[in-house]
Amino acid sequence: MAAWGCLAAALSFGVAACGDDDEGGSASSGSGDSGSTSLTVYSSLPLQGDSRPQSQSVVNGIKLALEESGGKVGNFTIKYTSLDDATASAGKWEAGQVSTNARKAAQDKSTIAYIGEFNSGASAISIPVLNQAGILQVSPSNTAAGLTRKEGAAPGEPDKYYPSGKRTFGRVVPADHIQAAAQVTFQKDEGCKKTYVFNDKEVYGKGLADQVEQIAGQQGLEIAANEGIDTKAANFRSLAQKVKSSGANCMFFGGITQNKGVQLFKDVHAQNPSVKLFGPDGVAESPFTSKLGAEVEKMTYITNPTLDPKLYPTTGQEFFKAYEEKYGAAPEPYAIYGYEAMKVVLLAIEKAGDKGNDKQAVIDAFFQTKDRDSVLGKYSIDENGDTTLSDYGADVVKDGKLVFDKVLKAQT
Amino acid sequence: MEAASLPETGPASRTPGRSAGDFVLDNILWVILGGALVFFLATDFTQTLVDIKTGLSNGTIWALIALGYTLVYGIIELINFAHGEVFMIGSFVAVSVWQTFEVSAASSLLVIVGSMAVGLGAAMLVSGSLNVMIERVAYRPLRGAPKLAPLITAIGMSFILQNVGLLWRGTPDSTPDLIRSQKEVFTLLDVTIVRSDIFAVAVTVPLLVALLWFVGSTRYGKAMRATAQDPDAARLMGIDVDRTIGLTFLLGGLLAGAAGMIYALYNGTIQFNQGFTAGLIAFTAAVMGGIGNLKGAVAGGLIIGVIQALGDTHAGGRWTPVIVFGVLILIMVFRPQGLFGEETREG
Numbered sequence: 001m002a003a004w005g006c007l008a009a010a011l012s013f014g015v016a017a018c019g020d021d022d023e024g025g026s027a028s029s030g031s032g033d034s035g036s037t038s039l040t041v042y043s044s045l046p047l048q049g050d051s052r053p054q055s056q057s058v059v060n061g062i063k064l065a066l067e068e069s070g071g072k073v074g075n076f077t078i079k080y081t082s083l084d085d086a087t088a089s090a091g092k093w094e095a096g097q098v099s100t101n102a103r104k105a106a107q108d109k110s111t112i113a114y115i116g117e118f119n120s121g122a123s124a125i126s127i128p129v130l131n132q133a134g135i136l137q138v139s140p141s142n143t144a145a146g147l148t149r150k151e152g153a154a155p156g157e158p159d160k161y162y163p164s165g166k167r168t169f170g171r172v173v174p175a176d177h178i179q180a181a182a183q184v185t186f187q188k189d190e191g192c193k194k195t196y197v198f199n200d201k202e203v204y205g206k207g208l209a210d211q212v213e214q215i216a217g218q219q220g221l222e223i224a225a226n227e228g229i230d231t232k233a234a235n236f237r238s239l240a241q242k243v244k245s246s247g248a249n250c251m252f253f254g255g256i257t258q259n260k261g262v263q264l265f266k267d268v269h270a271q272n273p274s275v276k277l278f279g280p281d282g283v284a285e286s287p288f289t290s291k292l293g294a295e296v297e298k299m300t301y302i303t304n305p306t307l308d309p310k311l312y313p314t315t316g317q318e319f320f321k322a323y324e325e326k327y328g329a330a331p332e333p334y335a336i337y338g339y340e341a342m343k344v345v346l347l348a349i350e351k352a353g354d355k356g357n358d359k360q361a362v363i364d365a366f367f368q369t370k371d372r373d374s375v376l377g378k379y380s381i382d383e384n385g386d387t388t389l390s391d392y393g394a395d396v397v398k399d400g401k402l403v404f405d406k407v408l409k410a411q412t
Numbered sequence: 413m414e415a416a417s418l419p420e421t422g423p424a425s426r427t428p429g430r431s432a433g434d435f436v437l438d439n440i441l442w443v444i445l446g447g448a449l450v451f452f453l454a455t456d457f458t459q460t461l462v463d464i465k466t467g468l469s470n471g472t473i474w475a476l477i478a479l480g481y482t483l484v485y486g487i488i489e490l491i492n493f494a495h496g497e498v499f500m501i502g503s504f505v506a507v508s509v510w511q512t513f514e515v516s517a518a519s520s521l522l523v524i525v526g527s528m529a530v531g532l533g534a535a536m537l538v539s540g541s542l543n544v545m546i547e548r549v550a551y552r553p554l555r556g557a558p559k560l561a562p563l564i565t566a567i568g569m570s571f572i573l574q575n576v577g578l579l580w581r582g583t584p585d586s587t588p589d590l591i592r593s594q595k596e597v598f599t600l601l602d603v604t605i606v607r608s609d610i611f612a613v614a615v616t617v618p619l620l621v622a623l624l625w626f627v628g629s630t631r632y633g634k635a636m637r638a639t640a641q642d643p644d645a646a647r648l649m650g651i652d653v654d655r656t657i658g659l660t661f662l663l664g665g666l667l668a669g670a671a672g673m674i675y676a677l678y679n680g681t682i683q684f685n686q687g688f689t690a691g692l693i694a695f696t697a698a699v700m701g702g703i704g705n706l707k708g709a710v711a712g713g714l715i716i717g718v719i720q721a722l723g724d725t726h727a728g729g730r731w732t733p734v735i736v737f738g739v740l741i742l743i744m745v746f747r748p749q750g751l752f753g754e755e756t757r758e759g
Binding site for chain 2: 050053088090091198201227232233237238239241245257262263267270271287291292
């Protein structure tokens with residue numbers, strides 16, 4: 001299995017040499033030292049169902065970052081293995097698959113870092129496994145606040161995710177206390193007086209919906225309801241009727257495309273043609289935007305951590321160019337975050353110097369990231385593992401594509 | 413699940429010697445369901461009418477799928493777990509037809525009507541043939557095997573077909589909105605009837621009538637009923653039991669294909685795992701109505717549709733599945749044979 005992964009990685013880069021895989025050892029302790037010069041970075045993202053285009057784009061971003069470093073950091077050869085945390089039957093991330101992936105990485109002695117998961121609910125499962133193994137985990141896209149912060153989190157979060165008592169998880173995308181503030185700003189800008197909130201009941205979707213509800217309360221935006229949906233329902237006509245009865249002039253869905261996002265937007269619009277429909281970064285992807293249709297997309301507004309390429313520093317603009325050249329298509333929103341996640345991991349290994357194969361040294365180096373000039377702009381990683389970036393993009397949809405509208409300066 | 417053979421008449425049939433208590437118990441669920449409806453109508457008349465309308469039009473799709481479960485169970489006492497996926501493939505085929513011919517809402521009326529007929533025909537044909545094939549490959553060789561064996565092959569078939577769907581369309585697809593599905597047609601008692609409501613009923617009712625006529629009045633239907641009652645006796649009477657079972661799967665598949673095409677136009681999005689949930693709900697509907705009972709399957713589908721709509725309105729979407737299955741448990745406890753009684757041979 002590992003050999004195949006190695007072969008695949010080798011074929012895709014033509015750089016990393018396949019060293020001996022010493023898999024199957026027991027999980028190493030926090031100060032584990034793989035003792036070898038061949039290190040593995042795993043990624044775990046949903047590569048089946050409609051998450052695939054976005055995840056594949058993230059994988060491409062990760063590969064691009066590794067290629068730029070020639071597959072090496074100092075004396076260490078870096079191998080990259082992409083894992084899939086989705087199953088066909090679920091059509092999105094699946095808990096069993098997530099823990100299988102996390103255990104696989106935890107048991108591989110050469111593992112130095114783990115990029116993932118894509119979904120916050122999935123990370124809630126993998127963080128504890130990797131935390132006990134003392135492996136650095138960086139998510140390109142998790143925004144649920146409770147993974148790292150007490151504010152806006154459920155009881156017991158975030159400590160319950162870190163059984164070892166030490167922090168091992170960080171992210172390169174701003175957390176949802178920022179997105180929720182941006183969302184409320186966006187809604188008020190668009191003239192919302194009363195918003196009907198739906199959520200998909202997941203860690204990410206419900207967490208975000210709850211925070212939107214809370215911040216809206218502070219900012220004088222009325223919330224008609226905050227309702228969990230049955231993500232297996234065939235349609236949402238009854239719920240669309242409730243939006244109508246409530247007199248709301250806006251709707252917000254805290255959730256992901258894979259949990260019937262398109263169906264919900266279509267059904268709510270059909271019965272409420274004048275209601276503005278707001279979605280978060282969980283639907284900021286082509287499988288969602290390309291399926292809405294001409295009528296619904298006119299009323300759709302999405303917050304997205306990815307800004308207009310023109311607003312990024314020169315290195316960011318170069319990333320967009322390099323990506324299009326290599327893969328022949330524009331990246332999905334999270335590709336640049338995949339790229340940066342790999343970059344920051346490689347940087348941590350580099351900063352650890354001779355201890356680049358010491359897991360704890362790499363974790364420490366990651367948490368010491370300060371004023372890094374990245375493709376996303378200048379940021380630091382705080383003690384929670386959160387980025388100090390806070391700009392959110394306000395997007396609209398035209399011809400099935402996300403179109404950047406403006407920057408939302410979120411005040412936290 | 414040992415089946416008890418019951419007369420076809422509804423639960424209200426009173427045989428001599430049964431106490432009034434039994435009669436009330438038999439009908440208590442109707443009283444509860446009816447009572448709940450009356451209560452909701454009294455509290456919010458218009459909203460409840462809207463819910464009933466939404467529920468009935470959603471329920472027609474469940475009813476069509478439920479018939480496939482009930483037909484197959486009635487004749488070989490097997491739960492065809494792959495049936496939901498057969499319905500999903502039906503949706504995919506119909507949408508592929510429209511995408512191939514590039515039909516859209518902007519096409520001429522003749523093209524739209526024609527392509528809908530072709531889509532319906534293709535979906536029914538493919539789903540019907542697929543169901544017959546599944547029976548040949550996965551169930552027929554296990555006819556004499558313990559009941560668990562075909563159950564496992566059925567689940568296996570379900571997963572295989574789900575992956576076929578995944579390879580075919582990895583991401584949810586939008587259906588061309590040929591009927592302008594949510595365009596208002598007329599308003600009755602403050603309830604807005606949209607085109608998809610009429611469409612779902614207009615396609616479903618003729619299919620149901622045709623099926624009931626086929627099973628009730630033709631030689632083949634008679635052979636099906638005879639095989640359901642006693643396959644060995646049927647064989648002695650010269651009925652080709654294998655062919656009759658194949659025919660039953662064909663009928664179930666045809667209806668699933670039709671349901672798939674209606675679902676695609678009604679909801680506007682299709683995805684590879686839609687069959688799993690739809691199958692579960694339709695199977696529940698079949699059990700609720702009384703497995704093996706055609707009219708029961710239809711009633712079960714409609715009742716579940718209405719319960720779902722009322723649940724969405726009064727308890728919120730997250731609780732709807734709990735309410736549906738809560739009602740099912742209640743029905744099973746009081747009437748294990750379902751609302752209309754089972755029609756299967758005695759085990």
